[in-house]
Amino acid sequence: MEPATFVLFGATGDLAKRKIYPALFQLFVDQKLPSSFSLIGLGRRELSHETFKSNVEQSLITFSRSEVKDADVVKKFLRAFRYHVLDVDRKEDYTKLLRLVEEREEELNITPNRMFYLSVGPEFFETIATNIHESGLGSVDGWKRLVIEKPFGHDLESARQLNHTLNQAFDEPEIYRIDHYLGKPMVQQMGQLLHSALWEQADLRTRSIANIQISANETLGVEERAGYYDHTGAIRDMFQNHMLQLLMMLMIELPNRSSVDEVGKLKRKIMKSLMSLNKMDITQHVVRGQYGAGEIKGEQVVGYTDELGIAVDSQNDTFIAAKLRVDDPFWKDTPIYIRTGKRLKEKVTRIVIEYKSKGPLKDLLIVEIGPNEGIFFQRSQSDKERSDVEMSVRSQLSFMKESVKDAYETLIHDALVGDKTYFAHWDEVELSWEWVQPILDAYQDTLIPLHIYSAGSYGPHEADELLARDGFHWWFDF
């Protein structure tokens, strides 16, 4: 593995503590970091290298999945760490940073391969990328890479603007857009596992699919993210990125997958084949909700507008359900229902493929993505009474052995080795925004009512009607 300098913007932030350091540490323990590796953490606060290292150590103790028992291992890991104070707007700070990066490269005698990881709010992406470019930090003999986290833009226009600015400093192959759903083991394996699952139940392959349901239900509320979430909502926070990526990953059939270009090409094809919604469709096919007060697992929780930092009259969405159609001879009669929301009854990310059948027994292929993982085949009664489902036959077709691995471990490792397979390509991001934009416009024009649902439910009942109109129901809502 090539040597690398990991330049981390937002090194004192929450994501760094919770995800990035534990992931890097795990990679270190597993010997999956370059043998010559240097990390420079950047933040606004003055900190000594030593205080920075001890803060990182604290975050490892709290969040690492490897037991941080062996002080020597941690010490060795932290040897690579340095801290540098940086105000993202001050050009001279980047010049000083360049000096530190070069010094470290000389000390370690390594080729300048630089990974710039922007673990900061998206409002800083453009400024930082421009300053990296103008300061010379981006002029390297080796490679340079930019890693950014969603959201990539706030709507279609701002996403294009952001991309245009990033492209002044980095070429598309150098930009790694993290969508952590793409790092989930089940999502990565889904193509192959589905293929083998379908193979085992061979008759399913030739039968047509009645509908597909993709749910990402959360029990968490807005937490301490009011400032971000109240301007984002479920549609931008989850739907435009994670949910559409799940759809793409499900629909690509990957038995002979060989290269990142091929995956990208297939994903683009799927996004292009999604039928766009006109105003009329949107009012019929999209359900928008916001959680009210309720009870989750025996605990009373407040409604969204009573959350800290949320305006009492906020019209922000915490739930979205939509019906999508694909303009393709194979999929044209198969509706795809997608929903995601906060403060729902249970935490689960799941895909259900329901096959067509004449009788009351329904065949389901179920992909559990989280928190449990596996692919199941189930034959069930068509109505959603719990007792019927309990009587149904469920067989596990495939399961993941290694489910503990965090998405960030996989994605940071991939970025270090230059494998972009599980990162969001700009074309996918743009096509996703294109599909979502008419819905955002309809929200803006208040064409879609905001339904209040009780916390601890499965969302507004209008989301059930979305399927009931077609003669279906969401599976496993008990």
Ligand code: BG6
């Ligand atoms: C994040 C969203 O991208 O994904 C959060 O910003 C959400 O609002 C989270 O809670 C869900 O991720 P997971 O992996 O817990 O399903």
